[in-house]
Amino acid sequence: MGDDIKMAGQPLSRVDGKLKVTGAAKYAAEYIIPNLAYGVLASGAIARGRIKSIDTAAAEKAPGVIAIITHLNAPKPPGYFGGKESSDPRTEGGEYRVFYNDVILYSGQPVALAIADTFERARYAASLVKVQYVKEPPQTDMLSNMDKAVVPKESDPDYNRGDKNAFDNAAFTFEQEYQTQLQVHNPMEPHAAIAVWEGADAITVYNKTQSSPIAQEDIAKAWKLQKENVHIVSKFVGGAFGGASRVWPEEMAATIGAKKIGRPLKVVFNRDQLFNMVGYRPQSLQKIKLGADKDGKLIGIHHEAYGNTSTYEQFTANMTSLTQALYACDNVSTLYRLVPLDVSTPCWTRAPGEAPGSFALESALDELSYTLKIDPLELRKRNYAAQNPDTKQPWSTKFLNECYERGAAQFGWEKRNPQPRSTTNGNWLIGYGMATGIYGAWRAPSSARAVLNSDGTLVVQSATADVGVGTATIMSQIAADATGIPVEKIKFELGDSRLPPAIGQFGSLTTTSVGSAVNDACVALRQKAIEYLKKSQSSLQNTPVENFAFGDGKIKTKDDAVSISYADLLQQQHLPSIEVTVDSKGSEEADKYSSYSYNATFVEVGVHALTNQLKVNRVVSAIDAGKIMNKKTARSQVYGSVTWGIGMALTEESVIDDRYGRWMVKDLADYHVPVNADIPAIEVLFIDKSDDILTPIGAKGLGEIGIVGVAAAIANAVYHATGKRVRDLPITPDKLV
Amino acid sequence: MNEQEPFCPNESRRSFLKKSTVITAVALTPAAAINAANNHWDEHIAAAIENVSLSVEINGTRHTMDIDPRTSLLDLLRENLHLTGTKKGCDYGQCGACTVHVNGERVLSCLTLAATTDGSKVTTIEGLANGDELHPMQAAFIKHDGFQCGYCTPGQIMSAVACIREGHASSRDQIREYMSGNICRCGAYPNIVDAIEEVQKGGQKV
Amino acid sequence: MNLFQYVRPAEQKTAIAAVAAEPTARFLGGGTNLLDLMKRHIMQPEKLVDVTRLPLKGITQQGNIIRIGALTRNTEIAEDKTILQNLPLLAMAINAGASAQIRNMATTGGNLLQRTRCPYFYDTAMPCNKREPGTGCGALEGFNRMHAIFGFSDKCIAVNPSDMNVALRALDATVVVNGPKGERKIPIADFHRLPGDTPEKDTNLDKNELITAVTIPISPFSKNAYYLKVRDRNSYAFALVSVAAALNMDGNTIKEARLAMGGVAHKPWRLTDAETFLKSKTATEENFQQAAQIAFQGAKAFKHNQYKLKLGPNTIVQALSVASGLKSV
Known part of the structure; x- marks a missing residue:
């Protein structure tokens, strides 16, 4: 690392900020492609059955129409239509294939693609497609289909440690059911794709994706193309939250349509189509049983969770995993089941299992605290896990106690009157609530390339993505520390499948994985530079590597005897550039440890005594995510997580009319993403201590930890305010009547 | 174009094309159009005839063009003029991503028909900075x-x-x-x- | 969106004639509702007559009457000194609706004609008697959390989504319209309809009639007025229920009360029995509770909107409490 002030950790403003505030940043639908045609998908009206007939005559005659594509005339991607199994190894079953056949699997399913020379004409033509169906009664209500629950094929088996019957010996037992809602990603940028065929066997797709390598692989598989002949470009992503981590019908429809018309084609989903064509967080039913002694020591925990999936594919997001690792308890059992319904497949959604799972577990802990008359924070401290209670491994790092202490102090938790409905401010009932969050910290194999130019600039590349967290900024900071080159002279490139392959932006993995790869590539690059330096100056021949330092764009010896800029070094050596590409992965040493990020969230809510209007008054989020790479962007990320938690707790829900299997909440007027007026002051406290076992840069992962536990903390605060426990999210005013 | 200036071209052309007898049509329409109407191409002809002329100042530059009357100001900016800084989030007036200024006031460009901005001044994000100097x-x-x-x-x-x-x-x-x-x-x-x-x-x- | 003809006549007369000439023609105001509905193919006019440049803007006071031109934007009303001084309830209601951008666009006339947000009306794949008479009411036994508890029929249980309309109802506004048969004035109580057997008709306005103005008598309610809207998030959401409360007070005694509700019926719902009860009563929580109970006699809920039977009266009590100065927000 360089000798100067470390860039990592500095609250650097985003390196791509100017592009974003001037409107110059280009998102998927915004590339200017000559001869571009517009495609609009027509959505189906029923949830289950078959297409009896499709009348496309009026649509085809409409002005400007180039083609109307249905399952009857669609070009057949050989690997997509022929493939029996999903091309996505992360889900079990057969993926939904657009225009594959006449079978209707979910309401709103695309039944036709209207292609025209302008958007207006394509949209109108799509409305002219008339479809007749053979209807079958759909099953979309999870609670009345619990008998159909299945053990997921691709998930942890039922879990048991210790004695299942330990509850029998507990002084206190507690049992309760919790439900979470259909939550929809609703990124501000609609999913979009522009497909440009370059001959019969090569294609460029501009799309919205959290992983250009995954999109490349899926499209190559579908069309049976050489992977290198599929070029994915996704430089800016207007929010994703898990929903852009696989290929969806708009991308496949664009490739199919472009093939059909022999012309570049753009397909963008309408907002209502985004509600169930690009995944969503499945609803959940969870049962928690707790046993404790009179001092609050947990004797037993049982957590079972049911989530919905589609009939054609198993989407898993285990909501019970966190229960296995969070508290020191000898006797823990969990099980996880899926209920297949006539709906589209759900998708990973910010802290997929942990967000709903923690709502159940952390609500139950809160309920137990009232039974035991032990402060909720104290109850959690009494069950603090000093090692992983499941694997018995040591933690690589764990600073949850620090989160508790600092969070509670900042919040003023000690002022909490333990009695529910005891605190008021005018007509508002005031409540305090808290919860713990836990999220696995991982590092996935990733590659990065570092290219040093003779003008002293550094280009670092990796096929990862930036859905908004500030990847390019953080990576530039890491590269600056590793090379001693100032951030202004570093350019980080991402969002292109032709760059060195890397993990996509999900699972809180980017900084740990790609950040480590960038660090490793830059360290290798500076080694290479040292070799050139040694070659040029014989006096340095025997200087050990650790005697070199890097800063201000220079390589120096620590005794300052030699100091040369990278630019001068390359020019002296007549090198236009030097580059290294590094494949990077976690150490074997790290496998001996258990790694998680943690948080403690403290919330104050106000509930109007008469009208039940709900307001979150303030939030303190104390976070242990290892070393924080950029305190400005990191704080923003936690703001986002907390905002998501507030939405999950209070405002967001989509609803299906089970008579029709139809989503009836599918626009942003009815689906209430929190607005500015919903979000109070949020104080973020980072413990900011390096985890040097998991990664060379000390990071543990931040993307999801901030949401875990937030909904429970709010629900707990609402109970404290009102004395009313709401166990099904969201907590809207009507539920407090 | 000033506030009061009307826009009423081809006032009766469309309904005429759809409903009039051929006799009436002869008096007013080119032969090709009559032929088209008879061959159920009326929608195509109507589409061409019903384009709306628009003159609007966007970020200080005047644009004069014929547009499909269905074009929203948002789609005009993004698709016709390639000013993609203005974003389409929902297209139904429920998210604010498409906010621009028309005659100095913030409005939603997705719920504004481009035709209605005739004679107006529109400012988008691309027009906010003063050259390289950010607003x-x-x-x-x-x-x-x-x-x-x-x-x-x-x-x-x-x-x-x-x-x-x-x-x-x-x-x-x-x-x-x-x-x-x-x-x-x-x-x-x-x-x-x-x-x-x-x-x-x-x-x-x- | 279907293809339509766009015209922008310079005169009211021409505009009315242009709409009258085409069975599906519509006046285009701010477009915030009509464009939305057209994009979803819920309304498909073949001609749009842009009236936004007709001289129907502005707020004037003539004696005891305030006249608001039909093309006056919502923002202009909410910020107008005459309105804030004399009809603060109207400003409060307007500011409780939509967003700053939409209020900059939405016209007074257009807001009066705002159509329901019922999700069955909004989904062309679903039954809806309002959108497509004879197809049935999807909400009746469906997802009806947002729906009516007063004045509904078995054909339709949708609610009027406007906040402005609730205040206009409380303030006894009059809607001035002009059409092929000339001008007429429609009291706000008769402007919006109950669904009955013809839920496709939201109002008693003829298709070819253009709203030209709204007139509101200045009444002694300006000091003790409050608009309270309960919703799922703190801004930019439609009402679960809302209450417009205005009181003419003499000390602690209510000389006269005006009460109307939103989110409960197919039209802005005036609570006349409660008003009568409150007359000459003192401003106490007990009296407000009683008024709220009286107001809710005859209310009937469906599967998902039972909460309105409790939340509604509570909101009335709170609105009256704030309006009277008995309690804070």
């Missing part, structure tokens, strides 16, 4: 990290500038309320409020 609000958004993914950002900034000009930025609560028409799914709201508050207090001309 104070743009600079404040960078400084306070008032965005993550950046997709709602142009709408937020256009809305924020208007919020101050309107006099609706006198307190954090007022900013929150008057910025609630701009949804940020990444949750940058506290930073957005910081940025607006700073610009408002800074007293710079916005």
Whole structure:
């Protein structure tokens, strides 16, 4: 690392900020492609059955129409239509294939693609497609289909440690059911794709994706193309939250349509189509049983969770995993089941299992605290896990106690009157609530390339993505520390499948994985530079590597005897550039440890005594995510997580009319993403201590930890305010009547 | 075009094409159109005839063109003029990503028919900076990290500038309320409020 | 969106004639509702007559009457000094609706004609008697959390989504319209309809009639007025229920009360029995509770909107409490 002030950790403003505030940043639908045609998908009206007939005559005659594509005339991607199994190894079953056949699997399913020379004409033509169906009664209500629950094929088996019957010996037992809602990603940028065929066997797709390598692989598989002949470009992503981590019908429809018309084609989903064509967080039913002694020591925990999936594919997001690792308890059992319904497949959604799972577990802990008359924070401290209670491994790092202490102090938790409905401010009932969050910290194999130019600039590349967290900024900071080159002279490139392959932006993995790869590539690059330096100056021949330092764009010896800029070094050596590409992965040493990020969230809510209007008054989020790479962007990320938690707790829900299997909440007027007026002051406290076992840069992962536990903390605060426990999210005013 | 100037071309052409007898048509229409109507190509002909002429000043540049009357101001900017800084989030007036200024007021370009802006002055995010010099609000958004993914950002900034000009930025609560028409799914709201508050207090001309 | 003809006549007469000439033609105001509905193919006019440049803007006071031109934007009303001084309830209601951008666009006339937000009306794949008479009411036994508890029929249980309309109802506004048969004045109580057997008709306005103005008598309610809207988020959401409360007070005694509700019926719902009860009563929580109970006699809920039977009266009590100065927000 360089000798100067470390860039990592500095609250650097985003390196791509100017592009974003001037409107110059280009998102998927915004590339200017000559001869571009517009495609609009027509959505189906029923949830289950078959297409009896499709009348496309009026649509085809409409002005400007180039083609109307249905399952009857669609070009057949050989690997997509022929493939029996999903091309996505992360889900079990057969993926939904657009225009594959006449079978209707979910309401709103695309039944036709209207292609025209302008958007207006394509949209109108799509409305002219008339479809007749053979209807079958759909099953979309999870609670009345619990008998159909299945053990997921691709998930942890039922879990048991210790004695299942330990509850029998507990002084206190507690049992309760919790439900979470259909939550929809609703990124501000609609999913979009522009497909440009370059001959019969090569294609460029501009799309919205959290992983250009995954999109490349899926499209190559579908069309049976050489992977290198599929070029994915996704430089800016207007929010994703898990929903852009696989290929969806708009991308496949664009490739199919472009093939059909022999012309570049753009397909963008309408907002209502985004509600169930690009995944969503499945609803959940969870049962928690707790046993404790009179001092609050947990004797037993049982957590079972049911989530919905589609009939054609198993989407898993285990909501019970966190229960296995969070508290020191000898006797823990969990099980996880899926209920297949006539709906589209759900998708990973910010802290997929942990967000709903923690709502159940952390609500139950809160309920137990009232039974035991032990402060909720104290109850959690009494069950603090000093090692992983499941694997018995040591933690690589764990600073949850620090989160508790600092969070509670900042919040003023000690002022909490333990009695529910005891605190008021005018007509508002005031409540305090808290919860713990836990999220696995991982590092996935990733590659990065570092290219040093003779003008002293550094280009670092990796096929990862930036859905908004500030990847390019953080990576530039890491590269600056590793090379001693100032951030202004570093350019980080991402969002292109032709760059060195890397993990996509999900699972809180980017900084740990790609950040480590960038660090490793830059360290290798500076080694290479040292070799050139040694070659040029014989006096340095025997200087050990650790005697070199890097800063201000220079390589120096620590005794300052030699100091040369990278630019001068390359020019002296007549090198236009030097580059290294590094494949990077976690150490074997790290496998001996258990790694998680943690948080403690403290919330104050106000509930109007008469009208039940709900307001979150303030939030303190104390976070242990290892070393924080950029305190400005990191704080923003936690703001986002907390905002998501507030939405999950209070405002967001989509609803299906089970008579029709139809989503009836599918626009942003009815689906209430929190607005500015919903979000109070949020104080973020980072413990900011390096985890040097998991990664060379000390990071543990931040993307999801901030949401875990937030909904429970709010629900707990609402109970404290009102004395009313709401166990099904969201907590809207009507539920407090 | 001034406020009162009407736009009524081809007032009866469409219904005529759809409903008139051939006799009436002969008096008014080129032979090709009659032929087209008889061959059920009336929609095609009508489409050509019903284009609307539009003259609008966007970021200081006057644009004069014929457009499909269905074109929203948002699609005109993005698809016809390639000014993609203005974003399409929902297209139904429910997210604020498409906010632009028309004659100085913040409006939703997705619910504005482009044809209705004839004779108007439109300012988009591309027209806010003074050359390379960022508008104070743009600079404040960078400084306070008032965005993550950046997709709602142009709408937020256009809305924020208007919020101050309107006099609706006198307190954090007022900013929150008057910025609630701009949804940020990444949750940058506290930073957005910081940025607006700073610009408002800074007293710079916005 | 279907193809339509766009015209922008310079005169009211021409505009009315242009709409009258085409069975599906519509006046285009701010477009915030009509464009939305057209994009979803819920309304498909073949001609749009842009009236936004007709001289129907502005707010004037003539004696005891305030006249608001039909093309006056919502923002202009909410910020107008005459309105804020004399009809603060109207400003409060307007500011409780939509967003700053939409209020900049939405016209007074257009807001009066705002159509329901019922999700069955909004989904062309679903039954809806309002959108497509004879197809049935999807909400009746469906997802009806937002729906009516007063004045509904078995054909339709949708609610009027406007906040402005609730205040206009409380303030006894009059809607001035002009059409092929000339001008007429429609009291706000008769302007919006109950669904009955013809839920496709939201109002008693003829298709070819253009709203030209709204007139509101200045009444002694300006000091004690409050508009309270309960919703799922703190801004930019439609009402679960809302209450417009205005009181003419003499000390602690209510000389006269005006009460109307939103989110409960197919039209802005005036609570006349409660008003009568409150006359000459003192401003106490007990009296407000009683007024709220009286107001809710005859209310009937469906599967998902039972909460309105409790939330509604509570909201009335709170609105009256704030309006009277008995309690804070």
